[in-house]
Amino acid sequence: MPEGHTVRRLADRHRELFAGGPVAAASPQGRFAVGAARLSGAVLVDTEAYGKHLLHHYDSGLTLHVHLGLYGKFADGDLPAPDPIGQVRLRLTNARHWLDLRGPTACELLDPPQVDELRARLGADPLRPDAKPEQAYARIRRSGNALAALLLDQSIVAGTGLIFVLEALYRARIAPTMPGRELTEAAWQAIWDDLRQLMAQAVVTGRIDTVRLEHTPEAMGRPPRVDRHGGEVYVYRRPGQPCLVCGTAVSRGELAGRNSYWCSVCQA
Structure with missing residues (x-):
């Protein structure tokens, strides 16, 4: 399972590729189709890593929460995006880049109170300046x-x-x-x-x-x-x-x- 530094690197990478603009979201696998439809068109405001949890914060007020678990993986690249291969839970694209997520333990949309609940049940993260x-x-x-x-x-x-x-x-x-x-x-x-x-x-x-x-x-x-x-x-x-x-x-x-x-x- 990826440790906290890997999730922080992912958060930094996703911010670099997608922050500040709208994303198109799809679920080629189908398991996140409803969530992808709600996410599509929203602007990614910022990304956050908290322990082993990755958060994408959107201007719609929704947050994409991903926990990779043992088998989850991200892949990304420049457009054009390749045809989806395997079980792609989520694909994000913008005008220049694509991002695929496969096999996560969690891939869900949270509202602000749910994000607060997630943070509250996590301990001190050595990579965060607000750690206690x-x-x-x-x-x-x-x-x-x-x-x-x-x-x-x-x-x-x-x-x-x-x-x-x-x-x-x-x-x-x-x-x-x-x-x-x-x-x-x-x-x-x-x-x-x-x-x-x-x-x-x-x-x-x-x-x-x-x-x-x-x-x-x-x-x-x-x-x-x-x-x-x-x-x-x-x-x-x-x-x-x-x-x-x-x-x-x-x-x-x-x-x-x-x-x-x-x-x-x-x-x-």
Whole structure:
């Protein structure tokens, strides 16, 4: 599932292509035909990313809400648009560009109160200037659940997925299984600041790199990581491989129904 930096990049891209003018909307697949008809002809005022949620705000007062989930994807290009191939839920066009959406978990139109409700149920987004990390920490401190599970809860921290969470915990030298109530305020502030920096960097580069300069392939004389997700990381999907800091084999286990990775020495 795309993490918050990917959704922010999509919001920026869609603003660049469509903001300030009317759009034509269609649903070649048919599942969003009614919504597309209501949207067509409206002017895109702005786009917004909140965690893993993408919002297109239109002058009609309607907002297009998209959550990509596991399988959703966007594609775009210059006109002329290609013939729709596969299950295209939504196609947007203007005088110059086309945009296709396939396989999202959510593709719906919201009115302003519904947008407010969506924002209200989401936690602090490290990429947003209006984030309230103190509220996230208050919830973490009240819980005995594993810290990794709490940081993956989108109602506590919005936009973080497994890669950012596990890597931030490694960089903080905190085990993913540590109960939330044991996290100090200083440690939380360090994690929050690190998430903000790592995710902002990913918005720029389009990939998640979490290793510090001294642990890059160039600095260590090691081969670059080969993985379909890309990026240089410390523990994510590196079970059995040596920790880049201490050399201990990276551990793997299940936590909250997800694979978790950590170093038993560095995060002891």
